[in-house]
Amino acid sequence: MSVGIDYSHFINARSSRRRPALTREITKRQYGVKDLISLAEGVPNDSTFPFASITVNLKDGSSFDIEGQQLTSALQYIPTQGYPPLVKSAKNFTRTIHNPPNWENYETLITNGSQDGMSKVLEMILDDEDSIMVQEPYYAGTDAILKPYNINVIGVEQDQFGIVPKKLIESLENCQKYTEEGGGSMPKVIYLNPTASNPSGRTIPTERKKEIYKICCDYNILILEDDAYYFVHFLEERPMSFLSMDTQGRVIRLDSMSKVLSSGLRLGFLTGPKRLVQNIELHISSDILHSSVLSQVILEKLFEKWEISGFLAYFEEVKAFYKTRRDYTLACMEKHLKGLCEWESPTGGMFIWFKVLGVSDVYEMLLVRGIKKHITFIPGQNYMADPTKACNFVRASYSKASLKQIDKAMQLLAELIREEQVLLRRKLDSIDDDIIIK
Template sequence: MANMGFGIDYSQFMSVHASRRRPALTRELTKRQYGAPKESISLAEGMPNEVTFPFQSINIVMKDGSSLDIQGQQLNTALQYIPSQGYPSLLKKIRDFTLQIHNPPNWQDRDVVMTNGSQDGISKALEMLVEDGDPVLVQNPLYAGTEIILKPFKPNLIGIEQDDDGIIPKKLIEALEGCKAYTEEGGGKMPKVIYLNPTASNPTGVTMSLRRRQEIYQICCKYNILILEDDAYYFLHFLDEQPVSFLSLDVEGRVLRFDSMSKVLSSGLRLAWLTGPRPLVNNIELHIQSSMLHSSTLSQVILDNLLSSWGFNGLLAHFAYVRRYYKARRDFTVASMEKHLKHLCEWNVPSGGMFVWIKVHGVADVYDMLMTRGLKKNITFVPGHAFMADPTKACQYIRASFSKATLKQIDRAMYLLGELIKEEHVLLRRKLDGLDDEHSILR
C-alpha cells in the first residue's frame, strides 16, 4: 500500500481488520455504471426501480426566497443508491472547494470521500488505524465524541496538555520520548496517530496559531505520526484571517482531515467529507461499502444543488454570516460571565465555536455540584470530566454552550451558576468544619 507521491507505506498504520478489507464487487459495478456511456446496458445493480417511489418532486424554499427544485432524473438519483465514495457531481465540487481553500501539496495523491457527518469519518478512521490497547495521542481536554469511539479499543490515551495556543510541543515531545524509552525496553509500542481539533477546539475554544501548527507537524514527521485533523469549526472562527490547516502544511501525506457542514449549514443533513492520502481514503471507502453503502444521497444532492446556486463565494458569504451570529452570542455570554462569575471562575475568551471553557475557583471537582445541585436549579452544564483523557480524575472545569439558548436564558444560567458556586463554597467550608448535613448548611 505504498504511495509513490508521498513515499509512505500506509500499511504500517493499518489495523489488522482494516488491512483485510476488500472491495465489494456489486459496489464497484455501481461506481462503474455512473461513469459508463449512455448506451451501456447494465443488469448488474440490485437497485429498485424509481417508478415505484411515491415522490414526485422536492422543493426547498430558502430564507432569501429562492428555492431548490429537485425533480425528474435528478430526483430519481437523489432517491437511489450511489457509489460509496459519494454523489459524483458533488464530489467534484468538494474536491474543487478543498483545493481552493487548502491548496494542499501533492493534491494528485489525495482524494475525498463523503461521510455521514464528521463523527462517522472520525470513527471509521480510528477503526482503520487503532488496535486494542494501542497508545493514542490526544489533546487534553478533547472532544468527548472521540473518546467514546476509542473506548471499546481500551487504548492508552496519552493526553497532551494545552495552553492558549493549543497542545504544547514540549509536552508532545516528552510524551513521545517516554513512549520511545518504554518501547525500547520492550514494554509497549509507539503511537501511530494523534487526534487534533485545531480550530475553535471543542471544548476550550482555542485555535492553534500557524507557528504552533508548524511545530506540531514537524514533530509528527519526526516520530512518524499520522494527524487526524478534526476541524468541524474551521469556518466558525472569530479571527481576522482564516486559519491555515494542517492539510495545507502536509508535504509528507500525514494528514487525514475531517470537514463538516453540520455547524454552518445543517446538522441534520449529516454532510461531511474526509480528505487524505488516497490509500487511506480508499480503505475508508471500503469500510463504507460494508457498513452503510454510502452517505445519504438526498442530502448530497441538496448540497450539490446549493453549491450550483450559490457558488463557492455564496457559501463562504453564508459562513461569514454564521460567524457574525455566533461571535455576537459569544460576546454576550462573556459579558454575562463577567457580571455573574467574576472572582468565582476564570476563562479564556473562545476564538470560535460554540463553547466557553470555565475553571471554577475553590471547587476541586465540579461533578456533584453540577449533576446534583445544579440540576435542582434547572440549569445544565457539562462537567469537564467528559472531555478529559482520564475522566476519573477530579476536574474543576465546566463547558458552557452559547449556541442555542436565548440571551435571556444564558444570562439567567450564568447568574444561577454563580449562586451555585457560592453555595458550594459554603458547603465545602462547613464540611471542613465538621458539619456534613448539606440541608442544614444551605438552609
C-alpha cells in the first residue's frame, strides 16, 4: 500500500477534531478481559434484562439459540467497531472473497447497513462547496446524504458497462481547469455502485474498473465502492471488486446484508485503509455508539453455522430468485412496451432502467396520472446529478410485486404512455394553431 497517500487530505477539519470518548475506549480495552473488576462502566446490570434466551428458526427447518454469554453480549454495550467475533468473521469473509493487496493495512467495522457507512464516510470527507463525482444515474440514497452539504455533484456519463473512463477524465480535467482559475477544489472522492447498480442494473467489467482505478490514482481520488448488489448479480463469474485491485489504499468498500439476508436487521460492514476507518469509527461512536448487537450476534451465529461456503450457496438461491423475476419482467415489457420504451437487460439487482419514447419528461405522467391508474414507478430525475432537468427514464422494481402484478403494471404503463403521447400531440397541435392564427 502506497506510503505516499496523505490521508489527512480526505478528512475534513470538523472530522479531524474528533477524539475518542474515554468511556468508549474503556469499553474497547476491557471487552472480553477475564477477572477484571471494573467500576468504570456506566452500563445497566445484565440481571435486570427480561430476556432468558432467544431462538432463531430458519426456513430450512434448522434453528439456533442465543443464550448465556452470547445473549449477554447481544443485550449489552460493545466496542464501536462491532461484536468482536463478527468483526473477525467479516474480515475473514472480505479477505476470502476479495483478497486485496496489503491486507494488513485495512480495517473493518460493522455498520447499520451500507447506508450508515456511506453517510459516515461522506461526513468525514466533505465540506460545503466541495465536489463529489458520481456515476449518472446514481443511487438516490446517496443524494439524500449529499443534499445538506451544499456541494457540487458531478455526474459522469455511463454506457452499458458503467461510467465511461474518457468521460471521467474529461470531467476531472474540467475540474482541474476550474480549480486553477480559483473557482473551487478538485473532487476528493468518487461514489460508485459497481455491481448491478441501482437504478441502471449495470456492472462495470474488470478491465474498465482497472482503467477507472488508475485514473483515480492519477488524480488522487478515493473510491467509495458501495456494492450492495454484489451477491445478487446474474453474471457467469463473480465480479472483481475495486477493493481487490487496491494497491495504493484508496478504496473504501461498503458491503450489505440487506439484499440477501434481511433489510430490517440493518447490517453491513465497511472495509478500508486503517487511518480512514479509525476516523469513521469516531463518527459512529459519537452518533449511535455501535450498531445493533442483537443483529450482529444473529449474523455471527449464521457464520458459525453456514461458514463462508454456506453463505455463498445461499446467495446463489437468492440470485436465482431475482433472475427469474428479471426474466419475467423483461418478457412483460416485451409484450406491453415494445415500441414505447427502450431498455437494457440488467446484470443483476432488483431494477430495470428504461427510456420512454416520445415523452421528454415522465415526472407528472408517473406521479400524477400514474397514481390514478394505481401504479407507481420512480421517475429518472430522482437519480440524476441535476434533478431539475427533464428526464424520460424510469426505474421499475421487480423485487416485491407478484408476477401477476408486474404484468398488470406494465400493461397499465403502456396505456399511460399512449395517453401521454396523445396529450403531448394535442399540446403541440394547439401551439401550431396559435402560431397560424397570429
